[in-house]
Amino acid sequence: MNALNSLTQEDLGSAAQRERRRRILDATISLASHGGFDAVQMRAVAEQADVALGTLYRYFPSKIHLLVSALGREFEEAQARRAGKPIPGDTPAERVGLILGRTTKALQKDPNLTEALTRAFMFADASVSAEIHHVGLILTSMLTEAMSGRQDEGEPTEEEIAVARVIGDVWLSSLVGWVTGRSSAEDVEKSMTVAIRLLLR
Amino acid sequence: MNALNSLTQEDLGSAAQRERRRRILDATISLASHGGFDAVQMRAVAEQADVALGTLYRYFPSKIHLLVSALGREFEEAQARRAGKPIPGDTPAERVGLILGRTTKALQKDPNLTEALTRAFMFADASVSAEIHHVGLILTSMLTEAMSGRQDEGEPTEEEIAVARVIGDVWLSSLVGWVTGRSSAEDVEKSMTVAIRLLLR
């Protein structure tokens, strides 16, 4: 286990530690939701989570690890909420459009949180690759499931994965544009519609 | 003129000021090239450019402005070097693949510089939108020119622009993956090949 990685669930034997980790991530989400990336200050997170600054750094070796881990937890929860519910729509384009639109709208309801998590994701370097990869997998599987219309049963094809990656990239780029105030919510929707039309026809 | 924006050429009447601006950007590129994003420290830039720290902030209101402006200058120079030279290749896919491959290879020759500029680009917020937009335009026009095979004469179609944007997004996302050490140079090439195949067929 690399010391640069943040502690994952498996490493945390004791309930008290899982509890601390939860409190830290809760504080992170709460602060991010109020004031975005800049409001997630390590001292503030530590205080709100009721742990010492050193402990915070023991659990998450940097602010970026912390935020990307929080993003990972959010994605997991969203994935769990989707589980078992088939995505409506008759064509891959419809289903992907629908789920992306739904997710985008959910993100846009909490702009500060989205800004904090998105920027951390884009700024993360190699030391965060495990957490990043985790998030990437959930995103890709969300898209391939929407494309194929099936859930879990049956692996996606290479082609489906390739298309999902491209769509995911476009989605991320346009989210970045939105969270940084360079483009509007409608612009994001429009980009996604165009990308889906070009890729899923 | 918004005080938050960096001084552009037009604002700089005196030759001494243009000269200072050039020295600052030169120092930025030089430091970035040596040690990447982290090595571009404002005090170091000021010292190497032989200006006071306050003056540096007068010209560029933040490190991100500074780096994105440097990226803008590099893009302009690259665009000027391309001017007039037709892109070889018989199909849009070939031409786009060629020019993207060429550009990617050039960037990969100076990983530190690329890392610094790319991260600044992705981290930039709304106060940098002018500079970001400038870079975005050059990138899009590079791609539409490659697609159509013509230079300047004749505006690109809506469809060409839409495809160029998607390809640009994928390219940026995969560059981010590369500069942050999460994917290899070959991965970038592969992503681009796949995106081009999916979009330009």
Add this chain to the structure above:
DNA sequence: CGTCAAAGTGGAACATGTTCCTATTATTGC
């Protein structure tokens, strides 16, 4: 030339991410 405003200098001061150290508390192996 003398004057005045703008620009530049040098450097202190501040904010926040990160590191480090010591004392205290919890956990674990015997």
Add this chain to the structure above:
DNA sequence: GCAATAATAGGAACATGTTCCACTTTGACG
């Protein structure tokens, strides 16, 4: 239960982006 080990608390210290200020230089104008 006790000794050893690990984890946490509390907080100082450091690094770097950013702001601010007092002073000097430059350049434009009458």
